[in-house]
Amino acid sequence: MAAVFLLLASSRDTGSGWGAVAQHLSEAQAAAGRVILLTGDEAEPEARRLTSQQRGRGRLLRLWRDAARVRRVLASEGLDPARVTLLAVDETVLPLAAFLNMRHGLRFGLVYHGTYAVDPGTGFDRRAMALAERRATAIFAVSRFTRDAVLETRPALAAKIHVANPGVPRRDITPLPRADRAPVVLSVAAVKPRKGADRLVEALALIPAARRPRLEILGLTKPRSTFQRKVMDRIAELGLEDHVTFRGFVSAAERDQAYARAMLFALPSQQSRTGFEGFGLVHLEANQFGTPTIGCLNCGNEDAITDGETGFLVDPEDTAALADRIDRLCSDPGLWQRLSEAGHARVQAQTYAPMAEVVRRTLS
Known part of the structure; x- marks a missing residue:
């Protein structure tokens, strides 16, 4: 049976x-x-x-x-x-x-x-x-x-x-070439402390204005929350109002379009004693579109990203390192191409079939 x-x-x-x-x-x-x-x-x-x-x-x-x-x-x-x-x-x-x-x-x-x-x-x-x-x-x-x-x-x-490890469903996606992409750092996450929007803003400020990309954040926003007010105040203090956009919830089609056209994806998840990023499926979703990603060490991102191959892993407290990786991916076409191709190749194999097999074999 x-x-x-x-x-x-x-x-x-x-x-x-x-x-x-x-x-x-x-x-x-x-x-x-x-x-x-x-x-x-x-x-x-x-x-x-x-x-x-x-x-x-x-x-x-x-x-x-x-x-x-x-x-x-x-x-x-x-x-x-x-x-x-x-x-x-x-x-x-x-x-x-x-x-x-x-x-x-x-x-x-x-x-x-x-x-x-x-x-x-x-x-x-x-x-x-x-x-x-x-x-x-x-x-x-x-x-x-x-x-x-x-x-x-x-x-x-x-x-x-x-x-x-979870994965992503196999999709027939041809990544946009780098030349057709916007100078945008994309983040898909709710605006809350653990998702690191404040770190991204600080990192953006460290990149020279002539090379500074824009930041787009897709996900739940709470404009009255203490954290989001703090982030908005900091954006104003740094003069980055024209560089940061909070788009809120968007449709799946709009999210896919954002993944496809962004230069890179970043989610610098912050960790606490009991709060942490278990994996980070959004990194694999970005890789499906050939978009290199930046995540953090000391969390489940270490299974979602191969550092220096499909993206970068940085210390969650090291804003300078985050800024450096963003700047490098925006300014080095060869590096961008290598990570884009490797990330896209990886997710072709990282579907849910291996996870399903582990579950089936172990429980049978």
Whole structure:
């Protein structure tokens, strides 16, 4: 009998990292067997929409209701729960995965992305994580950094945690030549401290005005937030108003166009004791368009970027190094071409098929 995988996730929206992993991993798993993906997206039919990942009062009741939803979905598909393998594709749904394992014996695995794998938050989530980790067959970390961060606090998990890098779906994209691109540094991220917009502004100011590129930031903006006001004030102090644009949310087509026309992509993720970038799918997305990328050391970017080959990795605190790499990619056509070609070649092979194979082989 072909394998049947039940994937649980907070979302399948490919505009977010977690959603992209859920959607594309389910597609890759479908190549080897039957797959059912249940999420908490509003667009899901009510009979299949998960709610227990939402924090707040009534969560235990939502957990029971979600378990009943799952049972009904499996019954409607004519599936015996004992023959189904379950995968919690992000940390928010692991309480449901553990509950289904306890109630129905479903064999299951967990996918750990980043911050929430180290700091799940509330007491309920901490207890649920401890239970899920004890009962899970395997845990899949999206990067070596995430794996190591988890093992720092829970070394007993060493035997069951595996690295399974995500990827990008294969697309037939011919990168624009450098001469057809705008002198733009693109960043795709919400404007918040961990995503490093302030570092990009400071780096831009260090580049001589005659060579200074523009900066475009695509992603959620919160103009009233303390952090964004601080960034805007600093832009004004440095006289960079004509060099920085916050475009907010854009469509997937607009985002792809931005990736295609930018000279380079940069996301200097900042790290804290428990908050870190688990991988950085946006770097691979940029590489699909032949756009070299700049990320940071000491986070999951170390698996997404090969330093000096597909892009650059810099110390998250070293603004001068960030400015230097931006300047070099904008002013050195040979360097730009080498990194562009290598990055584009790499993502042709870094699809979700290898991740799906690791999950399938480990849980089978």
